[in-house]
Amino acid sequence: MPQSDYLLISRGQWDETASKEDVQDAIDRFYAWYERGVAEGVLKPGSRLENRGKLVSRDGVTDGPFAEAKELVGGYWFIVADSLDHAARIAAENPCLVYGLTLEIRPLEAVRARAQDVTNETPPAWRPDEG
Template sequence: MKEFLLIIRGGHDESEDRSPEEMQKHMQHWQQWMGGLAENGRLVGGQPLMNEGKTLTERGSKVTDRPFAEGKELVGGYLLIKADSLDHATDISKDCPGFEYNCSVEVREISPM
Protein backbone atom coordinates (compact mmCIF):
# COMPACT_ATOMS: atom_id res chain seq x y z
CA MET A 1 0.00 0.00 0.00
CA LYS A 2 1.08 3.56 -0.69
CA GLU A 3 0.88 6.55 1.67
CA PHE A 4 -1.10 9.69 0.92
CA LEU A 5 -1.30 13.08 2.57
CA LEU A 6 -4.76 14.63 2.91
CA ILE A 7 -4.43 18.40 3.27
CA ILE A 8 -7.61 19.86 4.75
CA ARG A 9 -8.29 23.52 3.99
CA GLY A 10 -10.99 25.98 5.02
CA GLY A 11 -14.01 25.69 7.27
CA HIS A 12 -12.78 28.27 9.76
CA ASP A 13 -15.44 30.83 8.87
CA GLU A 14 -18.30 28.34 9.13
CA SER A 15 -17.06 26.73 12.35
CA GLU A 16 -17.11 30.09 14.15
CA ASP A 17 -20.90 30.27 13.77
CA ARG A 18 -21.56 26.83 15.29
CA SER A 19 -22.88 26.16 18.78
CA PRO A 20 -20.85 24.08 21.23
CA GLU A 21 -23.32 21.22 20.69
CA GLU A 22 -22.84 21.38 16.91
CA MET A 23 -19.07 21.44 17.34
CA GLN A 24 -19.25 18.40 19.65
CA LYS A 25 -21.31 16.49 17.08
CA HIS A 26 -18.83 17.46 14.37
CA MET A 27 -15.91 16.23 16.49
CA GLN A 28 -17.72 12.91 16.98
CA HIS A 29 -17.93 12.57 13.19
CA TRP A 30 -14.16 13.08 13.02
CA GLN A 31 -13.56 10.48 15.74
CA GLN A 32 -15.81 7.95 13.99
CA TRP A 33 -14.24 8.51 10.58
CA MET A 34 -10.65 8.40 11.82
CA GLY A 35 -11.48 5.43 14.07
CA GLY A 36 -12.76 3.53 11.05
CA LEU A 37 -9.60 4.34 9.11
CA ALA A 38 -7.50 3.13 12.05
CA GLU A 39 -9.51 -0.12 12.37
CA ASN A 40 -8.92 -0.82 8.67
CA GLY A 41 -5.18 -0.18 8.97
CA ARG A 42 -5.41 2.91 6.77
CA LEU A 43 -4.65 5.70 9.27
CA VAL A 44 -0.98 6.51 9.72
CA GLY A 45 -1.49 9.79 11.59
CA GLY A 46 -2.85 13.30 11.49
CA GLN A 47 -3.54 16.37 13.54
CA PRO A 48 -5.41 19.65 13.39
CA LEU A 49 -3.23 22.73 13.05
CA MET A 50 -3.34 25.98 15.00
CA ASN A 51 -4.32 29.10 13.04
CA GLU A 52 -1.13 30.92 14.00
CA GLY A 53 1.99 30.36 12.00
CA LYS A 54 4.89 31.94 10.22
CA THR A 55 5.60 32.07 6.51
CA LEU A 56 9.16 32.28 5.25
CA THR A 57 9.88 33.79 1.84
CA GLU A 58 12.82 35.32 -0.01
CA ARG A 59 15.02 32.30 0.72
CA GLY A 60 14.16 32.45 4.39
CA SER A 61 15.22 36.05 4.94
CA LYS A 62 11.66 37.39 5.28
CA VAL A 63 9.35 36.04 8.00
CA THR A 64 5.65 36.94 8.15
CA ASP A 65 3.63 36.26 11.31
CA ARG A 66 0.88 34.29 9.61
CA PRO A 67 0.37 31.87 6.75
CA PHE A 68 -0.40 33.44 3.38
CA ALA A 69 -3.98 32.30 2.93
CA GLU A 70 -7.58 33.46 2.99
CA GLY A 71 -9.78 31.74 5.58
CA LYS A 72 -11.14 29.35 2.97
CA GLU A 73 -7.59 28.41 1.95
CA LEU A 74 -6.02 28.12 5.40
CA VAL A 75 -4.72 24.62 6.09
CA GLY A 76 -6.58 23.43 9.16
CA GLY A 77 -5.08 19.98 9.46
CA TYR A 78 -3.76 16.92 7.74
CA LEU A 79 -4.06 13.15 7.70
CA LEU A 80 -1.58 10.59 6.51
CA ILE A 81 -3.35 7.48 5.20
CA LYS A 82 -2.60 4.26 3.36
CA ALA A 83 -4.41 3.38 0.14
CA ASP A 84 -3.88 1.27 -2.95
CA SER A 85 -3.86 4.19 -5.41
CA LEU A 86 -4.57 7.89 -5.80
CA ASP A 87 -8.12 7.06 -6.85
CA HIS A 88 -8.58 4.86 -3.78
CA ALA A 89 -7.25 7.60 -1.47
CA THR A 90 -9.61 10.06 -3.18
CA ASP A 91 -12.57 7.75 -2.54
CA ILE A 92 -11.58 7.45 1.13
CA SER A 93 -11.38 11.24 1.36
CA LYS A 94 -14.95 11.71 0.13
CA ASP A 95 -16.20 10.83 3.64
CA CYS A 96 -14.08 13.50 5.35
CA PRO A 97 -16.13 15.31 8.03
CA GLY A 98 -14.48 18.59 7.01
CA PHE A 99 -16.96 18.78 4.13
CA GLU A 100 -19.66 19.52 6.74
CA TYR A 101 -17.96 22.93 7.12
CA ASN A 102 -17.27 23.42 3.42
CA CYS A 103 -13.60 22.41 3.59
CA SER A 104 -11.58 21.18 0.68
CA VAL A 105 -9.31 18.16 0.76
CA GLU A 106 -6.19 17.88 -1.37
CA VAL A 107 -4.95 14.31 -1.83
CA ARG A 108 -1.24 13.85 -2.54
CA GLU A 109 0.80 10.66 -2.80
CA ILE A 110 3.92 10.55 -0.66
CA SER A 111 6.91 10.07 -2.93
CA PRO A 112 9.27 7.24 -1.98
CA MET A 113 12.77 8.40 -1.09
Protein backbone atom coordinates (compact mmCIF):
# COMPACT_ATOMS: atom_id res chain seq x y z
CA MET A 1 0.00 0.00 0.00
CA PRO A 2 1.43 3.42 -0.92
CA GLN A 3 2.19 5.78 1.91
CA SER A 4 0.80 9.30 2.18
CA ASP A 5 1.65 12.40 4.17
CA TYR A 6 -0.62 13.54 7.00
CA LEU A 7 -0.49 16.88 8.78
CA LEU A 8 -0.23 16.56 12.55
CA ILE A 9 -1.45 19.69 14.37
CA SER A 10 -0.68 20.10 18.08
CA ARG A 11 -3.38 21.97 20.01
CA GLY A 12 -4.25 22.88 23.56
CA GLN A 13 -2.48 23.72 26.77
CA TRP A 14 -0.62 21.77 29.40
CA ASP A 15 -2.67 20.29 32.23
CA GLU A 16 -2.30 22.91 34.98
CA THR A 17 -2.41 20.22 37.68
CA ALA A 18 0.75 18.60 36.27
CA SER A 19 4.13 19.62 37.62
CA LYS A 20 6.47 21.56 35.35
CA GLU A 21 9.03 18.79 35.90
CA ASP A 22 6.62 16.13 34.63
CA VAL A 23 5.70 18.24 31.62
CA GLN A 24 9.39 18.88 30.87
CA ASP A 25 10.01 15.13 31.03
CA ALA A 26 7.18 14.61 28.49
CA ILE A 27 8.69 17.31 26.26
CA ASP A 28 12.11 15.65 26.42
CA ARG A 29 10.52 12.28 25.59
CA PHE A 30 8.60 13.95 22.74
CA TYR A 31 11.82 15.16 21.14
CA ALA A 32 13.35 11.68 21.42
CA TRP A 33 10.16 10.19 19.86
CA TYR A 34 10.15 12.89 17.17
CA GLU A 35 13.83 12.50 16.24
CA ARG A 36 13.48 8.70 16.14
CA GLY A 37 10.39 9.05 13.90
CA VAL A 38 12.22 11.39 11.52
CA ALA A 39 15.19 8.98 11.37
CA GLU A 40 12.81 6.06 10.67
CA GLY A 41 10.93 8.03 7.99
CA VAL A 42 7.53 7.95 9.73
CA LEU A 43 7.71 11.64 10.69
CA LYS A 44 8.80 14.63 8.64
CA PRO A 45 10.13 17.87 10.06
CA GLY A 46 7.74 20.44 11.41
CA SER A 47 8.02 23.09 14.07
CA ARG A 48 6.57 24.70 17.15
CA LEU A 49 4.89 28.01 16.45
CA GLU A 50 5.69 31.31 18.14
CA ASN A 51 2.98 33.12 20.14
CA ARG A 52 2.96 36.10 17.81
CA GLY A 53 1.33 36.28 14.39
CA LYS A 54 -0.87 38.20 11.99
CA LEU A 55 -4.37 37.58 10.75
CA VAL A 56 -4.76 38.27 7.01
CA SER A 57 -8.24 38.60 5.51
CA ARG A 58 -10.07 40.58 2.87
CA ASP A 59 -10.38 43.29 5.53
CA GLY A 60 -6.61 43.67 5.79
CA VAL A 61 -3.86 42.59 8.15
CA THR A 62 -4.27 42.73 11.94
CA ASP A 63 -2.65 41.41 15.11
CA GLY A 64 -5.29 38.76 15.73
CA PRO A 65 -7.89 38.00 16.91
CA PHE A 66 -6.84 34.39 17.15
CA ALA A 67 -8.64 31.26 18.26
CA GLU A 68 -9.40 30.62 21.93
CA ALA A 69 -6.39 29.42 23.93
CA LYS A 70 -7.65 25.83 24.02
CA GLU A 71 -7.83 25.86 20.21
CA LEU A 72 -4.46 27.49 19.53
CA VAL A 73 -2.09 25.58 17.34
CA GLY A 74 1.20 25.06 19.15
CA GLY A 75 3.03 23.32 16.35
CA TYR A 76 2.81 21.09 13.32
CA TRP A 77 4.58 18.04 11.96
CA PHE A 78 3.99 15.51 9.23
CA ILE A 79 3.40 11.77 9.52
CA VAL A 80 4.09 9.30 6.72
CA ALA A 81 1.64 6.39 6.96
CA ASP A 82 -0.40 3.83 5.03
CA SER A 83 -3.74 5.27 6.19
CA LEU A 84 -5.35 7.84 8.46
CA ASP A 85 -5.79 5.12 11.11
CA HIS A 86 -2.09 4.24 10.86
CA ALA A 87 -1.19 7.94 11.19
CA ALA A 88 -3.40 8.15 14.31
CA ARG A 89 -1.62 5.16 15.86
CA ILE A 90 1.74 6.83 15.27
CA ALA A 91 0.48 10.13 16.76
CA ALA A 92 -0.95 8.30 19.78
CA GLU A 93 2.64 7.50 20.84
CA ASN A 94 3.35 11.22 21.45
CA PRO A 95 4.31 11.54 25.15
CA CYS A 96 2.77 15.02 25.44
CA LEU A 97 -0.77 13.66 25.17
CA VAL A 98 -0.63 12.61 28.82
CA TYR A 99 -0.43 16.25 29.95
CA GLY A 100 -3.32 17.77 28.03
CA LEU A 101 -2.24 18.44 24.46
CA THR A 102 -4.39 17.11 21.66
CA LEU A 103 -3.36 16.19 18.15
CA GLU A 104 -5.36 16.66 14.99
CA ILE A 105 -4.34 14.52 12.02
CA ARG A 106 -5.41 15.53 8.54
CA PRO A 107 -4.71 13.87 5.20
CA LEU A 108 -3.12 16.22 2.68
CA GLU A 109 -5.36 16.77 -0.34
CA ALA A 110 -3.49 15.73 -3.47
CA VAL A 111 -5.69 17.47 -6.05
CA ARG A 112 -6.20 21.13 -6.77
CA ALA A 113 -9.19 22.86 -5.20
CA ARG A 114 -12.33 23.36 -7.28
CA ALA A 115 -15.26 25.58 -6.24
CA GLN A 116 -17.80 22.85 -7.08
CA ASP A 117 -16.21 20.34 -4.66
CA VAL A 118 -17.52 20.23 -1.07
CA THR A 119 -14.54 21.11 1.16
CA ASN A 120 -13.85 22.74 4.53
CA GLU A 121 -14.27 26.14 2.86
CA THR A 122 -17.67 25.39 1.26
CA PRO A 123 -20.45 27.57 2.75
CA PRO A 124 -23.59 25.71 3.92
CA ALA A 125 -25.73 27.24 1.17
CA TRP A 126 -23.52 25.59 -1.48
CA ARG A 127 -23.73 22.12 0.07
CA PRO A 128 -26.24 19.80 -1.63
CA ASP A 129 -27.60 18.42 1.64
CA GLU A 130 -27.92 21.80 3.37
CA GLY A 131 -28.68 24.34 0.62
